[in-house]
Amino acid sequence: MSPSTSTVITRLSDLVDGQEAVCFAALVKVTRGVTKSNQPFIKCLFRDKVASCEAPIWQDHKYFPEAGSWVEGLAYRIHVRSSFNIRFGMQIDLLHVRPTVEEDAADGFNFFDLVESSQYDPQNLLDSIYRRIHKFIQQPHLRELVIRILDANADLFKKMPAAQSMHHNYTGGLLEHVWSMSRVGEMLVEHYASYYNTLNPPFDKGVVMAAIILHDIGKLRELSYHPVEARYTKEGTLLGHILMGRDLVRDVAREIEGFPEETLLCLEHAILSHHGKREFGAPVVPSTIEALLVSYIDDLDAKMNVAARQRLLSKTEDEFTDRVFALDNRRLYKGIPLENADADEDCSD
Structure with a gap:
C-alpha cells in the first residue's frame, strides 16, 4: 500500500459485514485489557465523521506489539476486513495500518472528513x-x-x-x-x-x-x-x-x-x-x-x-433506530423519507 499508489478508498462508515477495504480513519482511543483467561488484548477505536468501529487486537495479532504505542488523535490509513457483531456492532480486523502521509491527499484524504463538526459556520x-x-x-x-x-x-x-x-x-x-x-x-x-x-x-x-x-x-x-x-x-x-x-x-x-x-x-x-x-x-x-x-x-x-442525530445516523435495517440511552433507551421511528426532499438553507440567525 505505497502512498503513491492510487487506491479505491471506502469510508469507514460505509463498511458492510464481511467487506475488505482500505479506509482513512482517526484513532480515537487505545485501551488495554485482560480476558477472563488472563490473556492481554488491545482495543482500538477508529472513526470517521459518521461512525466509529472497534478493532480488537488479541495477543497473537501481528500488530499487538506496536498497537499500544499508536497515537490517539492521529489519522491512519487502514486495510481492514469488517464483521458485524450483534453485541458490539461493526468491528474491523486490521490487515495493514500506517499513519497517513501527505501523499494520501491524492486518494482524497482530509483529516476533517474524519471528525464530526457543526454544519453551521x-x-x-x-x-x-x-x-x-x-x-x-x-x-x-x-x-x-x-x-x-x-x-x-x-x-x-x-x-x-x-x-x-x-x-x-x-x-x-x-x-x-x-x-x-x-x-x-x-x-x-x-x-x-x-x-x-x-x-x-x-x-x-x-x-x-x-x-x-x-x-x-x-x-x-x-x-x-x-x-x-x-x-x-x-x-x-x-x-x-x-x-x-x-x-x-x-x-x-x-x-x-x-x-x-x-x-x-x-x-x-x-x-x-x-x-x-x-x-x-x-x-x-x-x-x-x-x-x-x-x-x-x-x-x-x-x-x-x-x-435528530439518531435519525440522521441510524443504520438499522428496520424502521426504528437503535435504542437511545439518553432517551430512556427507547427506539425512535424513522418515518417514511420524502422523495426529492431538499435541506433548508443555513438558518443561523
Whole structure:
C-alpha cells in the first residue's frame, strides 16, 4: 500500500459485514485489557465523521506489539476486513495500518472528513448570539459581563464540543448548542414576559439570555479540545463545568465596578441549576422562574440533538433506530423519507 499508489478508498462508515477495504480513519482511543483467561488484548477505536468501529487486537495479532504505542488523535490509513457483531456492532480486523502521509491527499484524504463538526459556520453563530445580547440584555453591567467573557473565549468557543459524549459532542457543538438555545430562548422570553406582564419584579429577559449564553461556559475549562474526542482536564474531573462556569462568571463580574449583587445572584443561580435536578448533577434546583426556563430549554435542546442525530445516523435495517440511552433507551421511528426532499438553507440567525 505505497502512498503513491492510487487506491479505491471506502469510508469507514460505509463498511458492510464481511467487506475488505482500505479506509482513512482517526484513532480515537487505545485501551488495554485482560480476558477472563488472563490473556492481554488491545482495543482500538477508529472513526470517521459518521461512525466509529472497534478493532480488537488479541495477543497473537501481528500488530499487538506496536498497537499500544499508536497515537490517539492521529489519522491512519487502514486495510481492514469488517464483521458485524450483534453485541458490539461493526468491528474491523486490521490487515495493514500506517499513519497517513501527505501523499494520501491524492486518494482524497482530509483529516476533517474524519471528525464530526457543526454544519453551521461558527462566526455566523457567534454573530447571531451577539445580536441577542444587544437585543435582550439591557442591564449594562450584565451585558458587559457576557460580552467580556465571549470576547475573551471566542476562539475556543468556536471549536469546543458541548460534551465528550451525549449531545452536541462534535467540533463546534458547544457554540451550536448555545446558539440553538438562544433562538428558542428568544421566542420563549418574549412570550412569557408578555404573558405574565404583572409580575413584580418583572420577568427578567436579560438574566435568561445571559444564563443561556454562559450556562456551559465552564466546559471551556472542564474539557481539553481535540478534534476527535474531547478529554476531561484534571480540574474538570474534580470540579465539573457547573462550578467552574459559576466561578468564571463571578470572577469577571468582580472586575466590573458596580455590578448589581441581585443580578449576579440570579445569574449564578441559573447557571448552577441548569441541569434541573440534583440527580442530573445540579448543585441546586431551579428556584426562580428565569432559572426554571433556562433548565427546560437546555434539556429540550440536548434531547432534540440526540434524537435528530439518531435519525440522521441510524443504520438499522428496520424502521426504528437503535435504542437511545439518553432517551430512556427507547427506539425512535424513522418515518417514511420524502422523495426529492431538499435541506433548508443555513438558518443561523
